Every structure is written in C-alpha cells, then in structure tokens.
Amino acid sequence: MNANLLERAKRVKLAVFDVDGVLTDGRLYFLEDGSEFKAFNTLDGHGIKMLGQSGVITAIISGRTSPAVERRAKNLGIAHLYQGREDKQVVLDGLLAQLGLEYQDVAYLGDDLPDLPVIRRVGLGMAVANAAPYVREHAAGLTQARGGEGAAREFCELILHAQGKLDALLRSYL
Numbered sequence: 001m002n003a004n005l006l007e008r009a010k011r012v013k014l015a016v017f018d019v020d021g022v023l024t025d026g027r028l029y030f031l032e033d034g035s036e037f038k039a040f041n042t043l044d045g046h047g048i049k050m051l052g053q054s055g056v057i058t059a060i061i062s063g064r065t066s067p068a069v070e071r072r073a074k075n076l077g078i079a080h081l082y083q084g085r086e087d088k089q090v091v092l093d094g095l096l097a098q099l100g101l102e103y104q105d106v107a108y109l110g111d112d113l114p115d116l117p118v119i120r121r122v123g124l125g126m127a128v129a130n131a132a133p134y135v136r137e138h139a140a141g142l143t144q145a146r147g148g149e150g151a152a153r154e155f156c157e158l159i160l161h162a163q164g165k166l167d168a169l170l171r172s173y174l
Helices: 003-010 042-053 067-076 088-099 113-121 133-138 151-162 166-171
Strands: 014-017 057-061 080-082 106-110 124-127
Touching: 003 124, 003 151, 014 042, 014 088, 014 151, 042 057, 042 067, 042 151, 057 067, 057 088, 067 080, 080 088, 088 106, 088 113, 106 113, 106 151, 113 124, 113 133, 151 166
Parallel strands: 014 057, 014 106, 057 080, 106 124
Antiparallel strands: none
C-alpha cells in the first residue's frame, strides 16, 4: 500500500462519500412514471458499516436527491446525509463546524468535478478508478475498483488498515 495514503488515513475521523459513480456505478435508471432507482454494492455497504463500528463517522454528500439514497444511508447507519447539494465544500464546512473537526481529519471519495474542491482540500482525498480524468489527476490516491464495484469498500479498508483496526475486525468474522 502507498505509504503516503496510509499516513494520511491514520488521522481520519470522518469519511465522506459521493453517491452516483462512487456508491453506484454512475448510471441513472428512470422508470416510465418518472421515478428512479439505484443499485448499491453490498461489499461497499459492509465496509461503511465497519468504519462506523470502528468509530469513524460517515457521511454522504450528493448533488442529486433520491429516496433510495436516504434508505441506503439509514440502513448503513450514516447519520450525516446531504442531498441536492452541488457545493460540497460549503456542506463539509458546516459539518466540520458541527463535529469540531478539521479538513485534515477527513477522507473523501469522489468521481467527478463537483467532488474535486473537497478531494483537494481534505486530509485523504481519493477518487474511484473510473473517475473523470481530471479528478484522477488531482486526487491523492485512486482505488483499484470502479465506482459501485467495491471502490468504497477498498477506501474503507485502507482507512481501517492504516488505523490498525482492520485485522481485528476481519478476525471477528472467523
């Protein structure tokens, strides 16, 4: 593992996720009645649960609004959910003030240009493997997995490994 990423991940107290292209494969599915649905990866979800169990606070900041995201966040125990918010840095500023944290305490996983200001500012700003090229170029690190295909799990396990918590969590399943 990249030593620089591990060093950055040691300090993480808050992990923030984008949704479309990160927790999903980025496709938008619209039904004839105008509703939409999203497909989430169960491995990603369990990674987010493990982060929460280890004491890392989790949050979602998404530019779109979807009832499916609200349900998913509730299922995963994500207490901090912000939807329909394009200016993610403004949202994060408010959340950091509420939690008494600093940007260096944050890990963020994104995939597209609206994520870039936050990716560049936080302590551990990463992009999924299939992120927009300009975002990949400016992220501190990239996942090997694509968005919606285990990238969030990889991100979570990186943080847990850096903080010395992953092995114990994995052993708890034996």
